[in-house]
Amino acid sequence: MGKKFLERVFTKKEIEYCESKKAQKYQHYAARFAAKEATFKAISWKLKDKYEISWKNIEVENDKQGRPNINLIGVDLENIEDIDISISHCKNYAVAYVTVLSK
Numbered sequence: 538m539g540k541k542f543l544e545r546v547f548t549k550k551e552i553e554y555c556e557s558k559k560a561q562k563y564q565h566y567a568a569r570f571a572a573k574e575a576t577f578k579a580i581s582w583k584l585k586d587k588y589e590i591s592w593k594n595i596e597v598e599n600d601k602q603g604r605p606n607i608n609l610i611g612v613d614l615e616n617i618e619d620i621d622i623s624i625s626h627c628k629n630y631a632v633a634y635v636t637v638l639s640k
């Protein structure tokens with residue numbers, strides 16, 4: 538993956554996290570790509586225009602236990618109470634499942 542593409546799609550924190558995984562880094566990048574798409578789809582009904590948000594407005598951040606969380610950066614969506622995410626990856630496959638809890 539080219540640097541330009543990475544910096545267009547992934548935040549600084551995401552790049553640091555994935556690069557720290559060395560040989561498996563592409564699985565982690567792929568999972569974050571899937572997570573961004575899944576989050577977009579789950580919140581899109583709240584958007585007036587689908588181009589209102591871009592890749593880096595959605596960030597995956599892992600806590601100390603490794604548990605992933607979604608940060609919405611620079612996006613202020615009303616009535617979203619919680620976003621739950623589950624990620625899994627193996628060899629050439631990555632999957633992310635996102636659930637949005639709304640009032």
Ligand SMILES: CC(C)(COP(=O)(O)OP(=O)(O)OC[C@H]1O[C@@H](n2cnc3c(N)ncnc32)[C@H](O)[C@@H]1OP(=O)(O)O)[C@@H](O)C(=O)NCCC(=O)NCCS
Pocket residue numbers: 564565568599602603604605623624625626627
């Ligand atoms: C967390 C764990 C289940 C991940 O499973 P895995 O087979 O290693 O890897 P998977 O591809 O399925 O999942 C990897 C993703 O799990 C997520 N993950 C890691 N730790 C997590 C945690 N504590 N809670 C929720 N999700 C977690 C991460 O998003 C990770 O991907 P990322 O590093 O790119 O963000 C495993 O590493 C682990 O700690 N197992 C010990 C606990 C266990 O298995 N108990 C059995 C009870 S059923």
